Amino acid sequence: MTDKNTMSGKTPISRRGFASLLGLSAVLVASPSLAAPASIRGTVSYRERMALPPSATVTVQLIDVSRAGASFSIIAETTPLPGRNVPIPYVIRYNDRDIRSNRRYALRAEIRDGRRLLFTTTQNYPILNNRRETTDLMLERAGAAPRPEPDREPSLVGSWVVVDIAGERVTDRKPPVLQIGPDNRVSGNTGCNGFGAELRVNRREIDFSRAISTQMACEPPIMRQERAFLSALEQARGYDLSPRSNQLELRDRRGRPLMRLRRA
Secondary structure, three states, X not given: OOOOOOOOOOEXXXXXXXXXXXXXXXXXXXXXXXXXXXXXXXXXXXXXXXXXXXXXXXXXXXXXXXXXXXXXXXXXXXXXXXXXXXXXXXXXXXXXXXXXXXXXXXXXXXXXXXXXEEEEOXXXXXXXOOOOOOOEEEEEEOOOOOOOOOOOOXXXXXXXXXXXXXXXXXXXXXXXXXXXXXXXEEEEEOOOOEEEEEEEEEOOEEEEEEEEEXXXXXXXHHHHHXXXXXXXXXXXXXXXXXXXXXXXXXXXXXXXXXEEEEEO
């Protein structure tokens, strides 16, 4: 089994953290001499009787969930090779110097086929610091976005691929992707870095906050695209969702278009 772990790959930032992410291009550097390796072993499963497609990928993360009501930060992650059936064994390695006795930790996992989310954890799996170590994770199938009721707004839940930012089309090779969960948690990829945030929606008002992001540097055009994407999320205060065309448009506080996305 191939195991790829990222140690301390994400860092929580403040309410206005998007602004500080715009100029971020540093690559994390870990010192082997300070490493104090530890590991968690377990399995990933789901109840449906179905085989995974050959292109499916599995991600298991050790996360810090200490801040009530805030997005988590990632301590380490692994991407085991899934095969086509479950249970899928995993080993997630982390640096135990990153673990604090006064903080709370948990495990989360997801299975994707390309950009499409197939399965994800929907319950809490606490781990470490003398908590019951539940290392066998049961994932739930990610359903399609629910059909809107007659007098309710259409749902934003689902995966969205960015088409253009400020009228400029994004690169087809690495378009930013936005995943909105039913719990108003946001995750995705800027085309370079993975990120997470929280979402607040009230009628046609929208606000992204409490951002976290990995800290990798990519090619200059991709980094410019990343900065434009994060800037658009920071400025977004309204949206227009067209169920027929499956397109989402984010707007600033004056109603000017910032970014256009299509449902994946």
